[in-house]
Amino acid sequence: MKPRIHILSTGGTLGMLRGDPGPLAPSEVAGDVLRYVAGLESEVDLTAEALWNLDSSDMGPEHWSRLAVTIASRLRDVDGVVVLHGTDTMAWTAAALSFALSGLPNPVVLTGAQRPIAWVRTDARQNVVHSVLCAAMPIPEVCVYFGRWLFRGNRVSKTSIESYEAFESPDCPPLIEMGVEVRHIEPARPAGGALRVDARFDSAVAIVPVIPGSDGRSLDAAVAQGLRGVVVQAFGSGNVPQAGWPAAIRRAVDAGLQVVVHSQCLRGHVQLDAYQGGRAALDAGAFGSGAMTLECATVKLMHGLGIGLRGAALRAWYATDLAGEGA
Numbered sequence: 001m002k003p004r005i006h007i008l009s010t011g012g013t014l015g016m017l018r019g020d021p022g023p024l025a026p027s028e029v030a031g032d033v034l035r036y037v038a039g040l041e042s043e044v045d046l047t048a049e050a051l052w053n054l055d056s057s058d059m060g061p062e063h064w065s066r067l068a069v070t071i072a073s074r075l076r077d078v079d080g081v082v083v084l085h086g087t088d089t090m091a092w093t094a095a096a097l098s099f100a101l102s103g104l105p106n107p108v109v110l111t112g113a114q115r116p117i118a119w120v121r122t123d124a125r126q127n128v129v130h131s132v133l134c135a136a137m138p139i140p141e142v143c144v145y146f147g148r149w150l151f152r153g154n155r156v157s158k159t160s161i162e163s164y165e166a167f168e169s170p171d172c173p174p175l176i177e178m179g180v181e182v183r184h185i186e187p188a189r190p191a192g193g194a195l196r197v198d199a200r201f202d203s204a205v206a207i208v209p210v211i212p213g214s215d216g217r218s219l220d221a222a223v224a225q226g227l228r229g230v231v232v233q234a235f236g237s238g239n240v241p242q243a244g245w246p247a248a249i250r251r252a253v254d255a256g257l258q259v260v261v262h263s264q265c266l267r268g269h270v271q272l273d274a275y276q277g278g279r280a281a282l283d284a285g286a287f288g289s290g291a292m293t294l295e296c297a298t299v300k301l302m303h304g305l306g307i308g309l310r311g312a313a314l315r316a317w318y319a320t321d322l323a324g325e326g327a
């Protein structure tokens with residue numbers, strides 16, 4: 001029997017066409033993807049469904065939740081799910097799904113394209129074909145397929161606007177390279193327990209970058225907005241300027257906010273006790289984001305707050321590796 005794979009379409013460039021005149025915009029092509037991957041039915045039994053048709057910049061936590069619930073229900077009947085998604089926020093959605101769906105029995109593969117599937121020089125067809133084939137493999141994880149790589153979904157960032165290899169997984173090797181041969185690189189995480197969905201995310205979170213010479217007033221402004229969590233994007237291993245920032249972090253923590261310190265570097269592990277600036281942030285009540293990407297560090301904070309965790313409980317949960325995210 002052939003593996004059964006279900007395609008859920010959410011939009012993105014893959015299904016867009018150029019306005020006349022005007023920018024690329026969602027089109028009816030999105031609902032017609034199976035036509036463009038003719039031949040795949042010799043390998044798998046394919047079904048498809050359009051959930052919505054949006055530029056992924058217009059998606060948010062409510063879409064993540066609806067998507068997680070839909071995937072869980074479709075996985076009762078199929079061997080794998082492929083999600084067609086815009087590239088701009090694919091890393092965010094992949095991270096969100098990796099926390100919302102625990103105990104996955106089968107793969108969930110997100111993919112998209114830099115050029116519409118209806119264009120001759122498109123990368124969409126190959127991305128969809130390879131994603132479907134990966135979704136038929138025993139990889140019970142949320143993944144992103146792009147270029148020629150299958151990545152762990154919560155470890156990717158979109159790092160190129162122009163390349164057909166638009167995504168990188170800075171601190172985690174790809175799971176598979178789909179070259180002329182299929183090369184398995186990083187083992188998949190083991191399947192565990194029963195499938196559970198908890199798709200609660202708190203949107204009252206912001207990312208606040210640190211710039212040289214700043215004194216933390218941008219963090220005070222975030223606190224004044226009534227947020228419940230902040231990701232401070234600091235220097236290097238997690239350092240903030242010692243004049244102003246530790247005091248601002250303390251004010252945020254005293255106001256009840258959860259303060260995560262992330263790095264402006266793409267690679268490496270945040271270590272708040274490596275230098276005085278990080279140590280001061282730690283002493284002021286912040287905690288580090290480990291080796292997570294910025295997208296994943298932020299989404300994990302949104303999920304932790306969404307499931308009702310606060311203070312020491314949130315901090316311990318945040319430091320626990322839940323889905324291979326690099327905590």
Ligand code: ASP
Nearest residue numbers: 012013055056086087088
């Ligand atoms: N703006 C598009 C989106 O994220 C970009 C893409 O799909 O490549 O929906």
